[in-house]
Amino acid sequence: MLRVITIRRTSSGYHSHRSGEQNKDVGGTNEVIVNSGSKKKKKQTDDEEEEEDEPVYIESSPCSRWQKRRETVAQRDIPGIDASYLAMDTEEGVEVVWNEVLFSEKKISDIQHNKISEVFDKLIELNHMNIVKFHGYWQDRTKTDDRPRVVFITEYMSSGSLKQFLRKTKKTKQNLSKNSWRRWCIQLLSALNYLHSCEEPIIHGNLTCDTIFIQNTGLLKIGSIAPDVLHHHVKSNSDSTAKNLHFRAPEIDTELTHITTAVDIYSLGMVTLE
Incomplete structure (x- = not known):
């Protein structure tokens, strides 16, 4: 809608007249047109953009705390996990990862x-x-x-995996300093020592540069512990990828049913060489 402001000339100069109110002097023009409709249109456009930016939640957890979004998390390739999505933790107000593992069987036993x-x-x-x-x-x-x-819901590592970080540094031809390499090794050894020192030692079994994540502060975190455990107790449709076989200890792919924490130490050695 257009609103017209009429300028009338008086003895003291030019004055605008709008709804019986007198404004300050103006000059050089006889008529001013204020297009208030353009402001409304801009506001409407901004509202539409805000609606488009709002995330779409397609599923909620049974407790309604975690809300699954459409965006998938493609920052890792992990055996055992069929799909990973971004989700919102409504209690903490932070993004998390919604991981799904599907059974190939229609029914599972109570055991x-x-x-x-x-x-x-x-x-x-x-x-x-x-x-x-x-x-x-x-x-x-x-x-x-x-x-x-x-x-299962896990912490979201927005900075990506160690493999992605190493790929970026390779493109920029930046060499990793010995101090950084040493700090990383200490952090990874600390995490593995914690897992292996549990009352019933937890074996990761899938330690690669894809399952280690790095934050912008240089802090490393080992992830994807569950998928290896699920391979022993859940018959998932997902198959292990062959690209990371060089990280796996030889005894994992043999017919040995019992493996020890040594397989993680082997994988750690391969990670440090990478």
């Missing part, structure tokens, strides 16, 4: 169900500055085909 719960209960209790935090988990069925699944 298997209890074993999974036992494993994740231990993972939630882990508290170390160099280990990605587990916040919660639950077991339910998918809405599409009624398949059993495990959903």
Whole structure:
């Protein structure tokens, strides 16, 4: 809508007349047109942009604390996990990762169900500055085909994996200093020592540059502990990728049913060489 302000000439100069009110002197023009409609249009456009920027939540946890979004997390390639999505922690107000593991079987036994719960209960209790935090988990069925699944919530590492960081430094032809390499090794050894010192030692079994994450402060965190455990207790559709086989200790791919914490030390050695 256009609002017209008429300028009339008086003995003291030019004055604008709007709704019977007199304003300050103006000069040089006989008529001023104020387009108030453009402001409304701009405001409407801003509102539409804000609506587009708002995240879309497609699923909530049973406790309604975590809300799953459409955005997938493609910062790692982890055996055992079928899909990872960004989610919002409504209690803490931070972004987290919503991980899903699907069963290929339509029904699981009570023994298997209890074993999974036992494993994740231990993972939630882990508290170390160099280990990605587990916040919660639950077991339910998918809405599409009624398949059993495990959903677990983990800390979101927005800075990416160690492999991504090393790729960036390689492109910029920057050499990693010995001090940085030493600090990283100390952090990783501290995390593994914490896992292996538990009452029942926890074996990661999938330690690679893809499952180690780095923050902008230089802090390293080991993630993806659960998928290896799930391979022993959950029959997932996801297959292990062959690109990281050189990180795995030889005994993992043999017929040996019992492996020790030594497999993580082997993988750590390969990571340090990388």
